[in-house]
Amino acid sequence: MVRNSRILIVDDVVDNIRVAMNILKEENYEFSFAQNGGEALRLIFEVGESFDLILLDIMMPGLNGFEVCKKLKENPTTQEIPIIFLTAKVDVDSITQGFSMGAVDYITKPFHAAELLSRVATHLELYHSRELLLKHNINLKAKAKHEKNRLLSELEDSQKEMIFILAELMEATSDETGKHIKRVAETSALLAKYHPCLNDEDVDLLYHASPMHDIGKMTIPLEILHKPERYSEDEFSLMKKHTINAYSLLSHSDRKLIKAAAIIAHEHHEKWNGTGYPRGLKGPDIHIYGRIVALADVFDALTHKRHYKEAWKIEDAVAYVLDHRETQFDPELVDIFQEHLDEFITIAISQ
CATH class of the missing domain: 1.10.3210.10 (Hypothetical protein af1432)
Known part of the structure; x- marks a missing residue:
């Protein structure tokens, strides 16, 4: 299980935030919270806080969850953060819209502790695994580029040496x-x-x-x-x-x-x-x-x-x-x- 991950909980009902934090607190996650979409976006884009997962309520005054999700997915710096929608709405259209926006999952209210713990843990594991793979891929590309440059340099040095050998043979x-x-x-x-x-x-x-x-x-x-x-x-x-x-x-x-x-x-x-x-x-x-x-x-x-x-x-x-x-x-x-x-x-x- 991934420890010390940072989670942002966004819900206009304070009790929902408290319940989610109480369920998840034993897993040593770090929490931030926002009571509306505008405050959530301010924490991310203005304050500069970074998160490994966002629990996002759909029905909120001002910016709803779908609109917040859309803004996050449009920004290259936040588009990979996994978003789990929190909703009392379980109709097919709402669920479909959530996934089309880029959410990775949804959890219905009221929360079931085992479900919340399991889904949060699963998506954090997936997110960190993807980050690790990306880092390894970047490292591999850098190593491959370095090796390619080294081989090209050796080849060029060999060409230079052969030129002098041929020239001296001619002389x-x-x-x-x-x-x-x-x-x-x-x-x-x-x-x-x-x-x-x-x-x-x-x-x-x-x-x-x-x-x-x-x-x-x-x-x-x-x-x-x-x-x-x-x-x-x-x-x-x-x-x-x-x-x-x-x-x-x-x-x-x-x-x-x-x-x-x-x-x-x-x-x-x-x-x-x-x-x-x-x-x-x-x-x-x-x-x-x-x-x-x-x-x-x-x-x-x-x-x-x-x-x-x-x-x-x-x-x-x-x-x-x-x-x-x-x-x-x-x-x-x-x-x-x-x-x-x-x-x-x-x-x-x-x-």
Whole structure:
């Protein structure tokens, strides 16, 4: 049996309230009472008292029991409180109306002690059981949501790890190193951090997806990748396909990281003036991710040794970027690069 439950008794006859309280008092319930419907509603909505069950008389002056019940059932904060009608009316229409209003039971006057005790106890048990189930359901939903987020986070972490592994595998086929992809990732993230139209999610995506910018080189023959001399026209045409091949490989994924990597791999050789490849995109038609990685990749390539060239001096590489504002590079990104130059140089020389 549920103990210490709070019961509101509403009846315009004080003796009826006393009788009900005397019958129920040995069960350790807590009581409040009201002698009319208006007072009952004031206790609940103005005073803020909460109840586990309401014993509600039907025939009262002012608001009758049906009207009080209707107002309680219309309010989300009180609609679940079980209401037992107290009535001397036992005609079918009154009983039917009471149940249609949302009452859970009715008890006829004068009260029979065993009936009142049993019905009150039954509906309190049902009410508290329903509350307990609802609480458990909310807890289960919260746990399920937490577990789902944990699994998604683990999956995303695994994707990030696999991207770096694949990128380093690609770098192993050329004279570049894993340090190159790390620097490009940090430079790309830094450009995104200072870009006024990008947010923290973009910064994170660029950091973890930019290492895949040259993953398409795995599809290019090693003799071309390692060729120290200048490419022939045919060889360069073949080399340029690494952008298209990478996009074909990555673009079917629905994962945001892989989708970002597909865009970057496809567009990081496009140029602001439209003379880049593979599609000759121009200006803002190039995705901002592609524009960012284009600058990051070129600056890092210039400042580090490759099999076909020596490393440039930092000041020469910086001058190249600034000189190619609005031709090769997005002018807004070049301005960000220049404004925070010390931070970009730190990345370039730190590894």
